[in-house]
Structure formats: structure tokens, C-alpha cells
Amino acid sequence: MEGCSKNNYNNNKMMMSSSRKEDLFHVIHKVPQGDTPYVKAKHAQLVQKDPEAAIVLFWKAINAGDRVDSALKDMAVVMKQLNRSEEAIEAVKSFRGRCSNQAQESLDNVLIDLYKKCGKVDEQIGLLKRKLRLIYQGEIFNGKPTKTARSHxxxxxxSVKQETSRLLGNLGWAYMQKSNYLTAEVVYRKAxxxxxDANKACNLGLCLIKQGRYDDARSVLEDILQDKLPGSEDIKARNRAEELLMELKAFQPPMELSDILGLDDDFVNGIELLVNEWAPLRTKRLPIFEEISTFRDKLSC
Incomplete structure (x- = not known):
């Protein structure tokens, strides 16, 4: 009897030790427990480091209705890593209808990243504007002032303020990719x-440099180095600000026509009047300013 008791004790001890090891394995590798298609997909992704097998298993999980919200988002991320972003976009669009309402916002964020990866700037701009409208209507945060996010x-x-500013920053960068620097500036300043924050200030400084407004750009970038903005202590932001300021040294402010020719102001003004007479009639306001005004009005609605 005493021997049986010892054996039972040892067996229980081994089972407990094995259970602890298994629990520790799942914690270390961040793999959920179980034997479902989704669990197998995460195991292939994180433990076996086999992204192709993971994608196949994520498909199975979606079709089986196994943690569809997570399976679709995770599959899109893996596809993006394999440069299959176009396929990932189609997958998200096709299957997001099977996902919960709570997952729709994060799926929008996945799509924005995929659009950026594929260079689909117009689609990115459209989705960012839609998300900003939803924030204004109180639909993204469910009427609450904050939401819980996850990173790494x-x-x-x-907060609503932080999310709005982040989306505007992304929208400004998208306009920069279209070389629409005036609209990008309006969006960045709104953000x-x-x-x-210092990162958006760097982007605003670059936007102003692209417009040839070097003094304005210098003022924005110097605010970072003088610790006038949140995030100014971030090494990446400071290094980028310093690099842009170094680039500014290569630029000289454009000289006036009178300085170039050594002529007086009256002569220069006379030339401008003649040019205006020769030039075809046109409105003084360029179409781009109409676009900026329209966009500004939409944001302020």
C-alpha cells in the first residue's frame, strides 16, 4: 500500500510538472491552448515559423468558424509579410462580413496598412476619411472617451483625441505620397x-520643404530640438529633425527678380503687368485651394 501511494504521488507530481511545462510553453510562444484549426495555425506561425502552412490553417479556421475575427486579421498580417498584400486585401473584404462588429475597426486598420504596402493611396485616403467621419459620429469608440488598444x-x-490625430497624421502622409503638399499641410496642422507630437512635426517640416517654404520648415523642426513638443525626447524624431535641418542648409531663399537683374521695383512691376496682359484670363484661385477648403469644411463639420 505504501508503494502504491508513492507511485500515485510521483505520477501526480509528473503530471503537474508536465502541465506546468505546457502552460509555460503557451505563455512563452503566445500560442493558445487546444487542437482547433486556429490553434494549429498559430502554432505553425509562431512556433514552427512556417507562414505558408499558417495561411492554409487560418483559411481552415475561417471556414470552420473558429475564432474568425482573429484568424482573418492574423492571416492578413502573415500574407503581408510574404508580400501577398493584394491577396490579403481581397481576403479581408470577402470575409469581414463573418466577423463581429467589434472586429470591424481593427480590420479597417489592417486594410489601411495593406493599402499603404500596395501603394493604393486613393483607397487609403478614402478609408481614413471614413474612419474620421465615424469618430465624429461617435461610432468607433461607442460613445466613450477612450478605447483599449494593443501593440506588441x-x-x-x-483617447478620441489621440486616435483622431493619428488618423489625420496618416491622412497627411497619404496626401504627401500624391505630392499634394498643400492639402497635406492643412491636415498635419489640424492633427x-x-x-x-514630434513625429508629425517632422512630416509637417518635410511637407513645408517640398513647398519651398524653408523658414516655416526650420521653425517647425527647431521646436523638436528645443523640446517644445511631446515626443521630442524620442531619438528617432530628433535624428530625423536634425537630418531635415541639415538638408535645409543646402537651400537658399529664392532671390527677387529685381535682385537678379539689378533693376528697380518699378521696372519689375511693369514686367508683371505686361505678363498679366499677355496671359489668358483665369481665376485667381487655383483648383487645389478649392479642394483644401472643401476638405477643411468637411473636417470641421
């Missing part, structure tokens, strides 16, 4: 008014 496995709280 850590949870944190995001900085809501929730300023």
Missing part, C-alpha cells in the same frame, strides 16, 4: 492642433 502584445488606453 501590450494593452493601453487611447497638431488636436494632439501634437
Amino acid at each position: 502584445g501590450k494593452k493601453f488606453q487611447v 497638431q492642433m488636436i494632439d501634437p
Whole structure:
């Protein structure tokens, strides 16, 4: 009897040790427990490091209705890593109808990243504007002032102000990719008014450089190095600001026509009057300014 008792004790001890090891394995590799298609997909992705097998298993999980929200998002991320972003976009569009309402916002964020990866700037701009409208209507945060977000496995709280500014920053960068620097500037300045930070200030500085407005750009970038903005202590932001300021040294302000020719102002003004007479009639306001005004009005609605 005593021997049986010892054997039972040892067996229980081994089972407990095995269970602890299994639990520790799942914690270390961040793999859920179980034997479902989704669990197998995560195991292939994170433990076996086999993204192709993971994608096949994520498909199976979606078709089986196994953690569809997570399976679709994870599959899109893996596809993006394999440069299959176009396929990932179609997958998200096709299957997001099977996902919960709570997953739709994060799926929009996945799509924005995929559009950026594929260079689909117009689609990116359209989705960012839609998300901004939803925030204004109180639909994204469910009427609450904050939401819980996740990054690199850590949870944190995001305010409406922070999310709005982040989306505007992304929208400004999208306009930059279209070389629409005037609209990008309007968007960046709006973002900085809501929730300023050094990273967006760098992008605004670059936007102003692209427009040839070197003094304005210098003022924005120097605010970072003088620690006047949140995030100014970030090494990447400071290094980028310093690099852009170094580039500015290569630019000289454009000289006036009178300085170039050594002529007086009256002569220069006379030339401008003649040019205006020769030039075809046109409205003084360029179409781009109409676009900016329209966009500004939409944002302020």
C-alpha cells in the first residue's frame, strides 16, 4: 500500500510538472491552448515559423468558424509579410462580413496598412476619411472617451483625441505620397492642433520643404530640438529633425527678380503687368485651394 501511494504521488507530481511545462510553453510562444484549426495555425506561425502552412490553417479556421475575427486579421498580417498584400486585401473584404462588429475597426486598420504596402493611396485616403467621419459620429469608440488598444502584445488606453490625430497624421502622409503638399499641410496642422507630437512635426517640416517654404520648415523642426513638443525626447524624431535641418542648409531663399537683374521695383512691376496682359484670363484661385477648403469644411463639420 505504501508503494502504491508513492507511485500515485510521483505520477501526480509528473503530471503537474508536465502541465506546468505546457502552460509555460503557451505563455512563452503566445500560442493558445487546444487542437482547433486556429490553434494549429498559430502554432505553425509562431512556433514552427512556417507562414505558408499558417495561411492554409487560418483559411481552415475561417471556414470552420473558429475564432474568425482573429484568424482573418492574423492571416492578413502573415500574407503581408510574404508580400501577398493584394491577396490579403481581397481576403479581408470577402470575409469581414463573418466577423463581429467589434472586429470591424481593427480590420479597417489592417486594410489601411495593406493599402499603404500596395501603394493604393486613393483607397487609403478614402478609408481614413471614413474612419474620421465615424469618430465624429461617435461610432468607433461607442460613445466613450477612450478605447483599449494593443501593440506588441501590450494593452493601453487611447483617447478620441489621440486616435483622431493619428488618423489625420496618416491622412497627411497619404496626401504627401500624391505630392499634394498643400492639402497635406492643412491636415498635419489640424492633427497638431488636436494632439501634437514630434513625429508629425517632422512630416509637417518635410511637407513645408517640398513647398519651398524653408523658414516655416526650420521653425517647425527647431521646436523638436528645443523640446517644445511631446515626443521630442524620442531619438528617432530628433535624428530625423536634425537630418531635415541639415538638408535645409543646402537651400537658399529664392532671390527677387529685381535682385537678379539689378533693376528697380518699378521696372519689375511693369514686367508683371505686361505678363498679366499677355496671359489668358483665369481665376485667381487655383483648383487645389478649392479642394483644401472643401476638405477643411468637411473636417470641421
